[in-house]
Amino acid sequence: MSLDSALSTALRDPACIVKNSEGKERGVFAARAIANRTVVESSPVLLFGKDEYEKHGRFTILGHYAFKWKNGSMALALGLGSLFNHSDSPNVSYTVDSSNDLIHYVATRDIEPNEELCIYYGSNLWFDAVEQETDDGWSRLSKVDLPQQNLPAFLKGSLDDVVAEDDLPFERFKPPPEEETADTIRTIQAWAVDVPEPRSIGPMLNEVDASELGHLKRVRKLGEKNTFLLRVSPQPPSLPEDIVLPEPYLVTVPSSVALTSTSLSLKTALWPTIYAPRRKGEIEEWSKGKARWAWEAMRAVVQEALRWADNGELPVAAYVPRPFEVSDGPPSRSFIAHDTRQTMAHPLRHAVMNVIRQIADHRAASGEDVDEPPPSAPADTDADTDSPRNGTNYLLTSQILFTTHEPCIMCSMALLHSRVKEVVYLLPMEKTGGCGGVTSVPTLPGVNHRFSVCRWKGDTIREAGLELDGTIDA
Ligand SMILES: C[S@@+](CC[C@H](N)C(=O)[O-])C[C@H]1O[C@@H](n2cnc3c(N)ncnc32)[C@H](O)[C@@H]1O
Numbered sequence: 001m002s003l004d005s006a007l008s009t010a011l012r013d014p015a016c017i018v019k020n021s022e023g024k025e026r027g028v029f030a031a032r033a034i035a036n037r038t039v040v041e042s043s044p045v046l047l048f049g050k051d052e053y054e055k056h057g058r059f060t061i062l063g064h065y066a067f068k069w070k071n072g073s074m075a076l077a078l079g080l081g082s083l084f085n086h087s088d089s090p091n092v093s094y095t096v097d098s099s100n101d102l103i104h105y106v107a108t109r110d111i112e113p114n115e116e117l118c119i120y121y122g123s124n125l126w127f128d129a130v131e132q133e134t135d136d137g138w139s140r141l142s143k144v145d146l147p148q149q150n151l152p153a154f155l156k157g158s159l160d161d162v163v164a165e166d167d168l169p170f171e172r173f174k175p176p177p178e179e180e181t182a183d184t185i186r187t188i189q190a191w192a193v194d195v196p197e198p199r200s201i202g203p204m205l206n207e208v209d210a211s212e213l214g215h216l217k218r219v220r221k222l223g224e225k226n227t228f229l230l231r232v233s234p235q236p237p238s239l240p241e242d243i244v245l246p247e248p249y250l251v252t253v254p255s256s257v258a259l260t261s262t263s264l265s266l267k268t269a270l271w272p273t274i275y276a277p278r279r280k281g282e283i284e285e286w287s288k289g290k291a292r293w294a295w296e297a298m299r300a301v302v303q304e305a306l307r308w309a310d311n312g313e314l315p316v317a318a319y320v321p322r323p324f325e326v327s328d329g330p331p332s333r334s335f336i337a338h339d340t341r342q343t344m345a346h347p348l349r350h351a352v353m354n355v356i357r358q359i360a361d362h363r364a365a366s367g368e369d370v371d372e373p374p375p376s377a378p379a380d381t382d383a384d385t386d387s388p389r390n391g392t393n394y395l396l397t398s399q400i401l402f403t404t405h406e407p408c409i410m411c412s413m414a415l416l417h418s419r420v421k422e423v424v425y426l427l428p429m430e431k432t433g434g435c436g437g438v439t440s441v442p443t444l445p446g447v448n449h450r451f452s453v454c455r456w457k458g459d460t461i462r463e464a465g466l467e468l469d470g471t472i473d474a
Contacts (some may be wrong), residue, residue, distance in 0.1 A: 015040045016080055016117060023130035024085045027116050034111040036300065037321075037334050040092060041105040043081030047073045064126075068160055070098050077103055086129055087118030093296050094119055095322050106322060106334070108296045109303065120292065159289035168286060169295060170424055170454040173436060180263045184446075186255040187270065191230040191237035193248040195219075200243045204228055207240045215257040217272035229253070229271070290324045294424065297321045297402045298456060301336065302426065305351075305404045308338040315339075318351040318403040320359065320396065335359050352403060352411035356418055359395050394419035406455075409434035412441035416449050424454040 015034050021027030034040060048057070048066075053074040057066055065082045069075035076082065081103050084092060091111050095104045111117065165172075190213060195201055201219055210218060212232050220227045230237040230248055237248045253271040258264035260277060267273035286294075301319040309315035316339035337354035341347060396418035406425045407415060412434030415423060423435055434441040435453045442451045 018080065018083055021085055021116055026083050027085045027118075028080050028083050030111045030113050030115050030117060032113050034107050034117075036107055036110050036303070037336065038107045039104050039333070040107055040117060041080045042097075043077040043079035043103050043105070045069065045075040045077050045081070045101050045103060047075050047101065050074055070096070075103075081105065084117060084119045086121040086125065087116075088120070088129070088131060090118045090120040091115070092117045092119050093293060095293075096325055098325065104322065108300060157288055159287060159292065161288050162285045163288055163291045168291060169298070170456045173453045173455070180260075180266060182266055185263070185266055185270075187252045188255045189233035189250050190216075190253045190271075191233060191248045192220075192227050192251045193230060193237070193239065193245050195226045195228050195245065197243075198226055200245075201226060201228065204240055204243065208238070213253070215255075215274050215276075216253055217274065220272055227251075293321070293324045294400075294402070297400075298424065298426065301402045301404055304336055304338055313339050313342050316351045316403070316405050318355040318401060318407075320355060320399050320401050323399065333362075335362070348410070350408065350411050351405075352401070352407045353414055355401070356395060356414055359418075363395070396420040400424060405429055406433035406435050406437050408432045409439060409441060415451065416441055416447060419449050420451050422452040422454060424456060426456040428455060 015031055015038060016028045017031045018026055019029055021029075028041075030040075047069055050072050053062070053066055057063065057074065062076065066074045066076050084105065091107060091109055092105050093108050095106065097104055105117075105119065107117075195204065205218060208228070208230060210229055210231055213229055216229060218229050220229075229251075230239070233250055239245055239248065251271065254267040254273050257274045257276040258267045261275075264273060264275045297319055300321070301317045304317035304319065305315045308317065317336065318338075319334065319336045321334045335355050335358045337351050337358055339351040340349040340354060394417075396415065398421050400422040401415065401420050402424045404425070405427045406429040407423060408429065409432070412423075425435065429437045432438060436455075440453075441447065442449075442453065
């Protein structure tokens with residue numbers, strides 16, 4: 001979402017008012033009923049250096065309002081952002097939109113008119129917190145492994161701390177990179193030019209932007225011949241005007257980094273390629289802030305399933321929340337869907353399929369760009385590689401999907417086609433699951449995308465009244 005549209009949306013629809021909150025001075029309150037997942041506020045932030053804050057700011061009233069931003073900066077939320085009070089059971093979460101210097105505040109459940117809107121500041125509070133007694137409608141799930149009042153250990157401490165792997169609320173299964181062969185390496189066409197004068201290479205490196213080919217080395221040296229990579233075809237190459245060069249020509253180059261040494265030698269035979277092996281077991285670290293975001297997402301999807309189970313549907317839901325860190329690529333809003341096989345009398349209306357369809361419909365209606373790769377470009381093969389095309393294509397690129405049940409094979413395949421980054425599920429489905437149950441779609445040989453799978457720890461959800469049996473395929 002652009003800065004203009006984020007702010008105008010917030011201004012058009014004032015869901016919040018500021019008033020006195022007992023024992024906390026001012027607070028933000030719901031001006032009307034607010035539905036779960038509504039963006040209640042988008043606050044611009046004022047950024048300042050950490051040194052300035054350490055030397056001056058923290059000794060002033062700013063110490064109550066400033067918080068850590070990216071790249072070591074400090075931030076002060078303008079708008080209503082600085083007026084949200086703290087609660088151990090917040091009804092609002094926030095996502096950092098660093099490309100627009102905004103923070104988006106999002107309701108994590110339905111909120112009644114006049115209820116106070118609170119966020120979670122972390123566990124190291126500098127004041128004695130007053131807690132509001134609220135019934136958040138989650139009581140049925142209080143027996144589930146997603147506690148309401150007592151924060152689980154993995155969420156205690158600063159939100160920037162990294163959560164130890166064992167303390168994460170889920171187990172992660174990261175697929176190994178698929179070993180490539182000469183036949184399966186994906187390639188693209190790129191423009192290159194021979195450079196007769198080696199001393200021209202330095203200036204060309206400065207002048208020619210080939211960031212789209214960041215997974216490749218810029219110059220190939222074969223004997224005395226230096227060849228310089230210019231850009232991806234079909235865009236015409238632009239050459240520095242002050243350097244005399246022959247005509248550029250097309251070369252076939254790998255489309256992504258080399259993850260294994262076999263891949264490196266195969267790819268480098270085409271063009272010198274960057275080697276970026278994943279160390280065994282190396283997986284992305286999660287901060288406590290992100291773990292909290294996941295915890296709230298899992299609560300939201302369980303809540304959705306329970307709500308629809310009460311209305312005669314199968315108790316299955318799927319949720320693609322706004323990303324923890326909003327960047328240019330991913331959708332700027334969340335999507336949630338429940339299973340509609342019963343009410344629609346349609347065997348394919350699984351929750352995961354429904355949420356993917358919702359995203360596709362939203363994109364089509366809003367005219368959001370879904371760039372199809374040019375015919376010469378292959379689908380991105382390596383999960384999590386920095387393929388230059390991996391970003392805006394497909395429906396779920398870079399997204400994490402939460403679901404109550406392990407997706408079935410059909411849904412797992414749909415997730416693969418949507419290029420989802422990670423799937424987090426609560427309940428394993430041994431007889432039908434496509435993410436490790438009956439088979440593991442993302443690790444099948446030959447699939448052209450791999451995604452990570454996370455299984456939420458504990459399945460005490462059964463005690464919460466959800467009737468689950470192995471015959472539901474989610
Ligand atoms: C970011 S400000 C929130 C807005 C503040 N209430 C105001 O009127 O400006 C943070 C300060 O609000 C107060 N506060 C926030 N949450 C609170 C809570 N649960 N109980 C008591 N005071 C709270 C504390 O004084 C804290 O330093």
